[in-house]
Amino acid sequence: MSMEERPHSIASEIDRVEQHYLVGRDQEVQTFLERLVAGPSDRRIVNLYGTGGVGKSYLLDEFRRLSEKALVKFLLLDGHSFSQNPAVFCLHLLRLLRYPEPIIQKTRTDASLLKEFCLNAIQKASEQGRIVLALDTFEEFGEMQLWLRDEFVAHLGSNILVIISGRFPLQGIWQSSPAWRQLIYSMPLADLDYEAVKQYLDRSGIKQIEKIRSIWSQTRGHPLTLSLLVSTTLAKSSRKSAFAEGQDVFSRVLETWLKEVPHHDMRELVEAAAVLRHFNQELLSFIMEKQITTEQFLKLTGYSFIRRLDRGWMLHDLLRDAIGHGLRLRRPEYYDKLWKRCILHYYLNLKQSIQKKQVAWESAEWVYYTGDQLIRxxxxxxxxxxxxxxxxxxxxxxxxxxxxxxxxxxxxxxxxxxxxxxxxxxxxxxxxxxxxxxxxxxxxxxxxxxxxxxxxxxxxxxxxxxxxxxxxxxxxxxxxxxxxxxxxxxxxxxxxxxxxxxxxxxxxxxxxxxxxxxxxxxxxxxxxxxxxxxxxxxxxxxxxxxxxxxxxxxxxxxxxxxxxxxxxxxxxxxxxxxxxxxxxxxxxxxxxxxxxxxxxxxxAFGLPKEQDDEDERLLLLSMREKEVVELLIKGDSNLEIAGRLCLSEATVKKHISNVFRKLHVKNRVQLLNIFKGNQ
CATH class of the missing domain: 3.40.630.30 (Gcn5-related N-acetyltransferase (GNAT))
Known part of the structure; x- marks a missing residue:
């Protein structure tokens, strides 16, 4: 009897239980089933993506079960396993295809020959029936992604459905090339909605509506947090211990997310962004009191837990809360300093906005920072x-x-x-x-x-x-x-x-x-x-x-x-x-x-009361912009400013443009009038 045929095995029991707890993914499951039987001309690459802990690997397990039920071979390769080495990838895939080990050993030293053997083997297997090739944790393939696209996936036959799963959507040539783009079906994975969370909790034996709302409020539908918190809730009975365990849950989830951010300088940016409800490059520079480069900002906004909004960017709600809570405990003075800078920013902007009768947005942000814990x-x-x-x-x-x-x-x-x-x-x-x-x-x-x-x-x-x-x-x-x-x-x-x-x-x-x-x-x-x-x-x-x-x-x-x-x-x-x-x-x-x-x-925050209008305007500017204004007031030309500050003239013009916009002036005369007190 083969391993797959053994009744009541641990593996089959795990599959049964995991399938029971899969909720809120009906649309994704239906899409996969449609892709499974689609013709060769249809999109043959499914790009499954979403932030850490959102349930990508869990859903891949369901795709595997559905494939096996349809008698379709499902091959799963995880990016953590290959050290960005094409040869190791090919060896692993050949073993999944049960290719003869003696032949594998003969070819393992020749990378080119190994790739040909691998492509031939999977093509031959696909002639016997449909195959699903799933590449999980795709971001971990690193530099090997280029090889996978151009040297491997590009040569796969039409009877092979490829699933590329990772934290980020496929980018670069995958999207800019019309040929590749038409082959890709995007499948973004979001947090669970309230009804799905309620269904999950019901299957876990948690049926009290107050408890359901409490867990929904704490997890916001984030699957990993939900799973860990339910485990804690079921294991702990006293409120005190459950609260302490709950903090441990969020620490574990935080660790999962921050695997994307190994470098200290970028973690510092993430921490500052977590203090803000919404952020952009200028606002981050303002509260951190240093210039955030465009390169740094683009890297920050590229993380999977950050999303674009109408008025800027924001961190995932759970991550923002977890980082903010941790920062308050570890570096209370630094956290307090960032918070006060946020208040100062919206204080200055609110005064300007009220004069223009455009305060709805600033009001909501202002109240977040000045309101008490109850309001937040x-x-x-x-x-x-x-x-x-x-x-x-x-x-x-x-x-x-x-x-x-x-x-x-x-x-x-x-x-x-x-x-x-x-x-x-x-x-x-x-x-x-x-x-x-x-x-x-x-x-x-x-x-x-x-x-x-x-x-x-x-x-x-x-x-x-x-x-x-x-x-x-x-x-x-x-x-x-x-x-x-x-x-x-x-x-x-x-x-x-x-x-x-x-x-x-x-x-x-x-x-x-x-x-x-x-x-x-x-x-x-x-x-x-x-x-x-x-x-x-x-x-x-x-x-x-x-x-x-x-x-x-x-x-x-x-x-x-x-x-x-x-x-x-x-x-x-x-x-x-x-x-x-x-x-x-x-x-x-x-x-x-x-x-x-x-x-x-x-x-209550120890900030100074009404200041001189000139001082307030200067607070809106970055350090470099203040330097440019000081030289403008002295009468320096753009070229002279560029020489004094070791900048290009184009960069000086950009700084001046930013100053005009922030101070609501149209030319140098109006700017000089502000700081000479003539207006």
């Missing part, structure tokens, strides 16, 4: 995708269905908050009764007629409605409504006439916002909660004046205070019909109050 934990755990959609006739029925569903299916919500810095955990509860209070006085028709931008639907990454906001712009057309209607009247009717006059702006230039409610289907869900929180934050500074209220729920009131809003003095209302005096929370950053607010938020 609740609203910045992971990257979320959501969008706001104004209420209009085309989505009116959807909005009504959402409201009906919320009122019909309302339930208690438990929100778990963990402060990893203090190793503390505590809970917030929003009862079903309290949730219903938020819907009092919400009339879609009345709000739509008042101002068509008052009601917005919150859509998730699947384009499903997951929430609704009622945020009323304050201007001459809405002020009487706000003075007379429940929730807002107690505040606005108590304002002096001079204060009201300030708020009677034309409808196209809002004086601020009254945030009546921001509701999501489930505040315990991380993505929905973040969508709600970031929606509020994006409005916070955009008009300079925000008023809000909510039922007396500790969760909401803690958020308002953590964001720097203040309770309105001597004004409460009873409009939630619960006989509880309910306060208003206000943030007023109009005019000079903006600087007061910014100073208040940065005071």
């Amino acid at each position: 934990t609740l609203f910045y755990q992971q990257s979320v995708s959501y969008r706001l959609e104004p209420l209009e006739p085309s989505n009116w029925a959807e909005a009504e269905r959402y409201m009906e569903s919320r009122l019909r299916c309302v339930k208690d919500v438990l929100i778990k908050h963990a402060n990893l810095e203090m190793n503390e955990r505590f809970d917030y509860v929003i009862t079903a009764e309290e949730s219903l209070k938020c819907w009092k006085h919400v009339s879609l028709r009345e709000l739509y007629d008042l101002d068509r931008g008052s009601v917005k639907l919150i859509r998730d990454s699947q384009d499903e409605i997951c929430g609704m906001s009622v945020i009323i712009p304050i201007h001459e057309q809405t002020l009487e409504y706000l003075k007379s209607k429940p929730l807002s009247s107690a505040y606005f009717s108590n304002l002096s006439e001079s204060r009201l006059k300030e708020l009677r702006t034309p409808s196209d230039s809002k004086a601020g916002y009254f945030v009546a409610s921001i509701d999501v289907r489930d505040y315990a869900d991380v993505s929905m909660r973040q969508a709600a929180g970031l929606t509020f934050i994006s409005y916070m500074l955009s008009a300079g004046f925000v008023v809000t209220t909510s039922p007396v729920i500790p969760f909401f009131h803690a958020i308002f205070q953590s964001l720097g809003l203040e309770k309105a003095k001597n004004i409460v209302h009873f409009d939630y019909d619960d006989q509880k005096p309910t306060p208003y929370f206000v943030l007023d950053t109009r005019g000079e109050k903006l600087q007061q607010y910014l100073n208040k938020m940065i005071a």
